[in-house]
Structure formats: structure tokens, C-alpha cells
Amino acid sequence: MRVHIADHPLITHKLSVLRDKNTPSPIFRQLTEELMTLLAYEATRNVRVEQCEIETPVTKTVGVKIASPKPLVVPILRAGLGMLEGMTKLVPTAEVGFLGLVRDEETFQPVTYAERLPDDLSGRQCFALDPMLATGGSLAAAISYLFDRGAEHVTAVCLLGTPEGLKKIEELVGDRDVTLVLGALDEGLNEKGYIVPGLGDAGDRLYGTA
Ligand code: PRP
Ligand code: URA
Numbered sequence: 001m002r003v004h005i006a007d008h009p010l011i012t013h014k015l016s017v018l019r020d021k022n023t024p025s026p027i028f029r030q031l032t033e034e035l036m037t038l039l040a041y042e043a044t045r046n047v048r049v050e051q052c053e054i055e056t057p058v059t060k061t062v063g064v065k066i067a068s069p070k071p072l073v074v075p076i077l078r079a080g081l082g083m084l085e086g087m088t089k090l091v092p093t094a095e096v097g098f099l100g101l102v103r104d105e106e107t108f109q110p111v112t113y114a115e116r117l118p119d120d121l122s123g124r125q126c127f128a129l130d131p132m133l134a135t136g137g138s139l140a141a142a143i144s145y146l147f148d149r150g151a152e153h154v155t156a157v158c159l160l161g162t163p164e165g166l167k168k169i170e171e172l173v174g175d176r177d178v179t180l181v182l183g184a185l186d187e188g189l190n191e192k193g194y195i196v197p198g199l200g201d202a203g204d205r206l207y208g209t210a
Contacts, residue, residue, distance in 0.1 A: 001170055002179045004042050011038055015183055019199045025208040029082055032131060035159055035183055036086025043157045043181045047071060048125055069124050070095050076130040076142050077114060079202040083129040099145060101138045108193045110138040122150035131202040133161035134195050136168030147176060159183040160195050
């Protein structure tokens, strides 16, 4: 598994505002989208492209375009939805599928409540979006789902992660082709399974339900 942890002052600045408990939902949503766009640059580093002929005003030449089958972007509902626009802004031709997971707050086990993905993901590059990698249960379930459907490669993008979550994903993926892009790696989890220092409940803060 390849892991990339962002190291850029603009990302750290935006994450700091996101972490602040006084940041209201509208700003939180805007920053989540902006951070996704910044992380998308790294997340798409290995996106498959194919050669194409183009004609500039001066001459014919060869360029590249995103290859088919198109990448599939999968926001993990609910909080991952806040990252979708930030990704599709950069990759507007990507297809979008949805996976709804909610973590049982007693057992920390993810429960799947919605799924709208193509049946066959053979040969697809998939991008799973979820702001929080806490225990890792939800992302592990999402990645397994995509590989079970035939995905060739999964890139997961999270704004914050923990060493515990990272370990869980590493154990799960084995030698499968997974890339994990994180905005920051935090200290760990508290007794309620929340990321420390973290930013609280990402879904609640995005959608004003705290
Ligand atoms: C949050 C978050 C992740 C999950 C992370 O979702 O968006 O999906 O928790 O925790 P884990 O790594 O321990 O599984 P939540 O279950 O709160 O649902 P929501 O997105 O609907 O708020
Ligand atoms: N889910 C969240 O939204 N935040 C956490 O800190 C952990 C899980």
C-alpha cells in the first residue's frame, strides 16, 4: 500500500480552520471541498491516461486524455459527500457511485445502509472519499466492497487519519493495489473512537446536525 501524507502549508492552514470548533457549517463545507481539490492533485497522480492526437493552432501533436473505463469516484455517505465536488471539479469526466456506511457508536462496526455502484468494477480505478479514517472500520469495509466488485485499484482520500486506522487498512489490503492519501496523520483515538485532536464529527459539522 502506498501512503501519502500531505505536507503543504496551505493544506495545514485549511485543516487548522476546519479543526476549530467555532468554524460554522458553511465554512466547514467550503474548506472540505477545497481540501479535497488540493488532495486530488496527489490522489490522481497515477490516473490512467491514453494518447490522443490533437491539433494546436500551429501543428498536429500528441497529447493524453483520461482513459476508459473512466475512474469511479465513491463518496462514503454521509460525510464523504462533502468531498465530492472538490474531486469532480478536477476530474469532471469521472463517474460517481455511492456507498452509505454508518459507524455503530458502541461497537465501532460499520453498517451499510445504501449502495449505488456499477455491478462490475473490473479494470476500474476507484477513488473512495471519506474525511475521517478513525478506527478504519468504515474505510476497510468500503475498500473491500470495491475489490469484491472487481476494482483494479483503489485510492482512498481522507482529510484526517490515525495510526490505528492506517494499520487496519494495511492489514486488510495485503498485496492489493491501494493508495491512501491523507491531509494529516493525527495522534490517535480517544475512548469514544474519535480522532485526537481531530475535528469532531465530520458529518454533523458538515450538515449542521451537531
Ligand atoms: C464517520 C466518518 C467515517 C467513519 C470513520 O462516519 O465519515 O465514515 O465515521 O470512523 P471509523 O474509521 O472508526 O469507521 P459516520 O459513521 O459518523 O457517518 P456519517 O458520515 O453519516 O456522519
Ligand atoms: N467519525 C468522525 O466523524 N469523527 C471522528 O473523529 C471519528 C469518526
